[in-house]
Amino acid sequence: MRHANPPARSVAKNSHGFYRVKNLTKSRSEFAELLGRTAQAFGLTPSVGQIYGLLYLSAEPLSLDEIAESLDLSKASASIGTRQLESLHAVQVSSKNDDRRDYWEARLEPQEVLQKMMSTVLAPRLANAHDRLEGLLERMEAEKNSGELSSPEFTVCQQRIQQLITKTNQFKTWLPLIERFVK
């Protein structure tokens, strides 16, 4: 764990030598950390998950500075994290009158976040994998012809890669169904 789990309303010294108050209760920061680890399981960074966790349990939209301070993150991380969450449709930004700051709040439907991730992350990867497999198949044929790859070995490779391509195609057709399921 990079940041020690701070006690509720703890006071900590930041890198400028000033003391500051983080007004998160223990259980709220625990929740943020839980989401941090969950995010990692989805290939996101912990801080992104923590930010979503913080906003998810916040009654009011929060500014970038509030996010950074509450989670003991740099403003840079908070900025990058919120933008990434925005691109995943997991949070939205708004503004108040006479206040130039951005205020962030969580979208409360995690299913839609998941769905968005499926279509924006998983689907393109699948397509990419498919293309690479096709390309591989061609180059393998060339290797067979040049004698680098023996004919029986080529047969095995070809067959198995072909099977894999078929499977990814199947999965591609199932994806929208699964998305609907999750929703």
Add this chain to the structure above:
Amino acid sequence: MRHANPPARSVAKNSHGFYRVKNLTKSRSEFAELLGRTAQAFGLTPSVGQIYGLLYLSAEPLSLDEIAESLDLSKASASIGTRQLESLHAVQVSSKNDDRRDYWEARLEPQEVLQKMMSTVLAPRLANAHDRLEGLLERMEAEKNSGELSSPEFTVCQQRIQQLITKTNQFKTWLPLIERFVK
């Protein structure tokens, strides 16, 4: 990239100063690397994916040394990797007469590997998350009573965590269905 992508049938100097031949064609080691990155997306290490990729395109079962040499991995990594793949039912081990070595081969049904991962990795995590959320809810109530958390804020937190618990429960019931889908 940790290991430079070796040209087919290249000769490389290993750490003992000996020269050795890696008899993987370029496209086969590319396939292994592709699976290495795919494995990472599933929370496994690259080497585990590479090993599976190597075995998946191998006509014959391979020994630990052959795996290590082909992928330019240490024997230690090969050992750990194969055992992990075995626990995921992704590979199986066999032995030959008059040969004490283990020989490894891929199971050719990636769907079953996925299914296994769902039940052995995803399901327990879900259960764990569920328990932690329940615990959190209790501790939050305590925080409300001690005045650390204001009553309106508690209401928001309670409501949203409860929603999340409901969602994870739903997902738990869908999981077997999705598993069947993938299969």
Add this chain to the structure above:
DNA sequence: AGTTTGGTTTAGAAAATTCTGAACGCAGTT
């Protein structure tokens, strides 16, 4: 025009992860 305030970018620091060499244990062999 200069200053302040808020968000973004980026080089490199810090931390976490992954891999390796060397040592070990165990079987079968000499």
Add this chain to the structure above:
DNA sequence: AACTGCGTTCAGAATTTTCTAAACCAAACT
């Protein structure tokens, strides 16, 4: 009983990932 060959373990090295500080840009205000 020493030796050899194989798989495993584990401390710490190498690498990758994640985060931060500092510089920067842009808009609003003086």
